[in-house]
Amino acid sequence: MNATELKRQVAQAALAYVQPGQVLGVGTGSTVDLFIDALAASGVPLAGAVSSSERSTRRLQAAGIPVLEAGEVERLGVYVDGADEIDPRGHMIKGGGAALTREKIVADLADRFVCIADETKCVDVLGAFPLPVEVIPMAAAQLSRRFAAWGGQARLRAGCVTDNGQHILDVTGLRIHDPVAFETEVNQWPGVVTVGVFARHRARVALIATAEGVITRQHD
Ligand code: 5RP
Numbered sequence: 001m002n003a004t005e006l007k008r009q010v011a012q013a014a015l016a017y018v019q020p021g022q023v024l025g026v027g028t029g030s031t032v033d034l035f036i037d038a039l040a041a042s043g044v045p046l047a048g049a050v051s052s053s054e055r056s057t058r059r060l061q062a063a064g065i066p067v068l069e070a071g072e073v074e075r076l077g078v079y080v081d082g083a084d085e086i087d088p089r090g091h092m093i094k095g096g097g098a099a100l101t102r103e104k105i106v107a108d109l110a111d112r113f114v115c116i117a118d119e120t121k122c123v124d125v126l127g128a129f130p131l132p133v134e135v136i137p138m139a140a141a142q143l144s145r146r147f148a149a150w151g152g153q154a155r156l157r158a159g160c161v162t163d164n165g166q167h168i169l170d171v172t173g174l175r176i177h178d179p180v181a182f183e184t185e186v187n188q189w190p191g192v193v194t195v196g197v198f199a200r201h202r203a204r205v206a207l208i209a210t211a212e213g214v215i216t217r218q219h220d
Contacts, residue, residue: 001211003118003120004030004034006118006119006209006210006211007030007031007034007116007118007209008034008038009209009213009214010031010116010117010118010207010208010209010214011031011032011034011035011037011038011116012038013116013207013209013214013216014035014038014080014114014116014207015038015039015042015044017078017080017112017114017205018039018042018044018046018078018080019077019078020044020045020046021045021046021047022046022047022077022078023046023047023048023049023050023068023073023076024039024046024048024049024050024076024077024078024079024080025049025050025052025076025078025079025080025081025106025107025109025110026049026050026051026052026056026060026079026080026081026106027052027056027079027080027081027082027099027103027106028052028053028055028056028081028082028097028099028102028103029081029082029096029097029099030082031082031116031117031118032056032080032081032082032116033055033056033059035080035116036056036059036060036063036065037059037063039063039065040063040064040065046065046066047066048065048066048067048068049065049066049067049068050067050068050069050070050072050073050076050106050109051067051102051106052081052099052102052103052105052106053097053099053102053103053163054163055097055099056099070105070106070109073109074109075109075110075111076106076109076110076111077110077111077112078110078111078112078114079106079107079109079110079112079113079114080114080116081094081103081107081113081114081115081116082094082115082116082117082121083115083117083121083198083203084096084121084129084132084196085121085122085123085126085127085128085129086115086117086121086122086123086203086206086208087122087123087124087125087126087179088122088124089202089219090113090115090202090203090204090206090217090219091126091179091180091197091198091199091202092115092126092197092198092199092202092203093126093127093129093131093132093176093196093197093198094132094196094198095131095132095133095134095168095194095196096129096132098132098134098157098160098162098163098168099162099163100132100134100194100195100196101134101162101163101164101166101193101194102163102164103198104194104198104201107198107201108201112204112205113198113201113202113203113204113205114203114204114205114206114207115203115205115206115207116207116209117206117207117208117209118208118209118210119208119209119210121208122208125175125176125177126174126175126176126179126197127173127174127175127176130155130170130171130172131152131170131171131172131174131176131195131196131197132157132168132169132170132171132196133154133168133169133170133171133186133192133194133195133196134162134164134166134167134168134192134193134194134196135166135167135168135169135191135192135193136166136167136191136193137166137167138191139189139190139191139192140154140156140167140169140191142191143169143189143191143192144169146189147169147171147174150174151173151174152171152172152173152174153171153172153173154169154170154171155169155170155171155172156168156169157169157170164193166193176197179197179199179202180199180200182195182197182199183195183197183198183199183200184200202219203219204218204219204220205217205218205219206219
């Protein structure tokens with residue numbers, strides 16, 4: 001089965017977490033694109049969606065799903081999003097699509113993060129995927145030196161300006177054994193907008209597509 005077919009399967013499986021009439025949190029990426037398509041095809045009526053990117057907003061609106069501002073809702077029941085890596089406890093690396101800041105904001109509104117991923121995203125220890133970090137441009141050089149002191153090599157993502165008008169550093173060479181401590185520390189560094197470790201906002205449910213079907217993991 002090819003990668004797109006796996007993504008399509010897991011996107012379809014996520015419909016089980018969507019309640020008619022609810023406002024849904026919606027992530028960003030190629031798996032989420034397929035989830036939005038599945039939502040549209042399902043005909044499940046939603047009160048609306050809070051989107052984590054301009055990309056997802058456009059796709060939701062094209063599907064006829066009303067998009068609400070984050071400020072218009074107090075809580076969301078469910079946030080559905082993909083991941084670049086996910087560990088056995090539901091900690092993730094995200095931001096391959098440069099939407100990590102808004103993704104974390106919408107995830108923070110939600111009672112439950114439902115991660116949709118294929119099995120190639122599953123790792124024991126986070127860090128093989130280059131860690132995206134959204135940064136204020138003037139701090140990029142000094143933040144790169146901080147990562148270097150931890151054994152990481154930071155590279156500015158060429159040509160990338162986020163929906164928030166900021167830049168992305170992609171950091172290779174890290175092994176993130178304690179994702180909560182790592183996220184907490186890097187969040188304090190001046191110039192960091194958002195670090196792409198999602199440990200405080202980890203997946204409570206992970207739907208993992210495999211060649212044998214979709215596996216559901218609960219991370220309580
Ligand atoms: C975007 C993300 C995505 O969830 C992540 O990059 C996975 O994307 P895809 O579904 O295309 O593999 O964090 O910022």
